Amino acid sequence: MNLDIQKKLILLVEDDAILKKLIAGQLQEIGYRVLTANCWRETGEVLSRSEPDLILLDMRLPDGNSMDGIEELAGNHAVIVLTAYASIQNAVQAVRSGAVGYLSKPVNLEELEIEVARAIENAAMRRDYEFVRDQQRAKRQSLMVGESPALRDLERLIExxxxxxxxxxxxxxxxxxxxxxxxxxxxxSPRAQHNYVVLDCCTLHENLFESELFGHEKGAFTGAISQKRGLIEAADGGTLFLDEIGEISPAAQAKLLRVIETRQFRRVGGVKDLTADTRIIAATxxxxxxxxxxxxxxxxxxYRLSAFTVRVPPLRDRRDDIVLLAHHFLEKHDFSRRIRxxxxxxxxxxxxxxxxxxxxxxxxxxxxxxxxxxxxxxAIHSRHLGLPSAAGASSGELKFQFDHEPTLDELRQNYVKILHGKYSGHRAKLAGALGVSERNLYRLLQRYGLE
Ligand SMILES: Nc1ncnc2c1ncn2[C@@H]1O[C@H](COP(=O)(O)OP(=O)(O)OP(=O)(O)O)[C@@H](O)[C@H]1O
Ligand SMILES: [Mg+2]
Incomplete structure (x- = not known):
């Protein structure tokens, strides 16, 4: 902590010369670096040049009341206001406007030291938090890989x-x-800071659904040795994701309908109607x-569930995404970090x-x-994929595409190309399939620009 102090910069805005000297001296003695300003104008000047970790701000300055500017200042900096004892009301208002604390004059030097340290530490923590949060937000952007029009539409709908x-x-x-x-x-969603809770309906035993979702009171059934909150409560303020909703029993469907319609539910064995502000997303x-x-x-x-339906299109309807996704999975995989x-x-x-x-x-x-x-x-070749090759699974399914009647040589070139893709680099196999010697194959490949 003390080591850190050396680097921390404090801006002291105070027009009373004696008080300024006293406070600045004390802070420097502790180890802070201190800049000073006498008025709003000077404050603006200092801030255009430097980035203090904390601002100590006198509430009353010769060129204006601090209350007006404090909100803007506090938006970007940690601010502690200095206030005359009589104007404690102002201090409270300053804190409402975003100041992290206040000190009343005459300033108690011990209190000053504690408040300053606390404010600087909190500001650092908040910055860390904001950084992590922003980082996670940025990461979130890339959850769904793909750039096909169909995926873009889906993303717009989701947004x-x-x-x-x-x-x-x-x-x-x-x-x-x-x-x-x-x-x-x-x-x-605005609920992102709250819980996202997943309930996989198809792995749940039928009569567990209710107690998982709504919780149970102590003694509700054999084994209910204590009260337990349900997932709907765990997701309060956030989102409950019900996966494979098509699998739930008629009884569970009725219970779910009630909670969606009324926002009310009861724990198993309970008599109180509880409410939870939980958003429900279901999938099937x-x-x-x-x-x-x-x-x-x-x-x-x-009808309740399908009030808003989001349909995720099958991959074959957005083939533009296939190669992007394949690369994504290559990059994500541990192996590929060692071998590119x-x-x-x-x-x-x-x-x-x-x-x-x-x-x-x-x-x-x-x-x-x-x-x-x-x-x-x-390199990953077609043969590593274990899929029917682009040329079709068997030669009986070969497809040629021409916008004109092809010449024999064009057909031949096309055929060589297709098989070349199918056997991806396997010379001997390719030669065998084409029924030519490897030497002749070499000539063919050269002629068609495949080598
Ligand atoms: N657009 C995408 N970008 C990156 N990864 C994706 C994308 N779509 C799906 N995935 C990945 O594919 C896998 C299957 O996705 P997910 O579990 O969301 O599918 P699902 O529709 O819920 O499947 P099921 O019907 O079997 O429950 C997961 O590993 C997921 O991360
Ligand atoms: Mg799923």
Whole structure:
């Protein structure tokens, strides 16, 4: 602490020469560096040149009342006001305007030392906190990787709904990023500083749902040895994410409907109606509309949940994101930090051509496996992906695209190119598939600019 003091800079704004000398002297003796100003004008000058860690500000200055300027000053600096004993009312008002504390005159030097140290320490902590918070915000920006128009639309929708408290239903196929989308809604909402609580409905035993969600009172059932708060309370002020909502029982659906409609709930075994200010986001990979129509999901609950629906598009409908995501998973992976991995062009084509029934999760798994399979090689080739190649799984599925009737040589060039991609660099295999010697293959590759 004392070592730190050496570097701390305090600006003392005081027009009373004797008091100024006394306070400045005391602070310097403790080890602070001190700048002084006599009035508002000088304060502005000093602040244009230096960045004090703390400002000690006399409430009454020759060129104006400090109350007017204090709010602006306190917005960027830690400010302690110095006030005549009689004007304690002013001090209170100054603190309301953002001052971190006040000292009454005549200033008690011991008190001065304590207050100054405390204010400087708090200001540092606040800066740290703001830094970490901003850093996390910046990190959050990159939660959802992708630049396709479909993903942009999704992000716009998320941004818009994040600001409201509406219940949101996130729909989409398995592995598309529903959970990520829900998290993004919370992170971008005014509730971001509060809890984000996840309840995975499909792993929950039916009669646990209620006690998990609403909590229980002591003795509510065998094993309820003490009172327990539910997740809905844990998420008070924040967001509760109900994953796989399509899986909950009819009884649970009824309970959930009640809490969404009335914001009220009871702990299991409890008699008090409790309220929680909890935003609910639900996700499902089932078609809830159909389930509701067929009577497998409560219609009224479905309407409540689907007040605002966010649909995460399948990966095959936003192929622009595939390569970006693949690189993202390469960079994220521990292995790739030791060995810098890259994707061959052919591997990229293979990834883009594939239909991704398992969506982003499947892509992540494929990349992780490819990293392992490619071992010490820096490049990941199509063969490491274990996917049907861009050329099609079997030669029977080859596709050629021409905007004119191709010549024989054009066809040949195209065919060589496709197989070259499929066997990504495996000379012998490629030659075998084309039915030419490796020597002839070499000529072909040169001729078509593939070497
Ligand atoms: N746009 C994206 N950017 C980066 N990672 C993503 C993106 N979308 C999904 N992922 C990742 O893919 C994986 C699957 O995503 P998530 O769990 O959100 O999918 P889901 O739709 O909830 O799947 P399920 O239906 O199986 O519950 C996670 O590891 C997630 O981090
Ligand atoms: Mg999920």
């Amino acid at each position: 818009a709904v994040a600001q409201a408290t509406t219940t949101v239903l996130v729909e989409g196929e398995s592995g598309v990023g529903k959970e990520l989308a829900a998290r993004e809604i919370h992170d971008r 990979n089932r078609d809830l509309a159909v389930m509701a129509k067929e009577g497998r999901f409560r219609q009224d609950l479905y 991995k890259e994707l061959s062009r052919a591997a990229e084509r293979t990834l883009v051509a594939y239909d991704w029934p398992g969506n982003v999760r499947e892509l992540r798994n494929v990349m992780e496996r490819a990293i392992i399979l490619s071992g010490a090689e820096t």
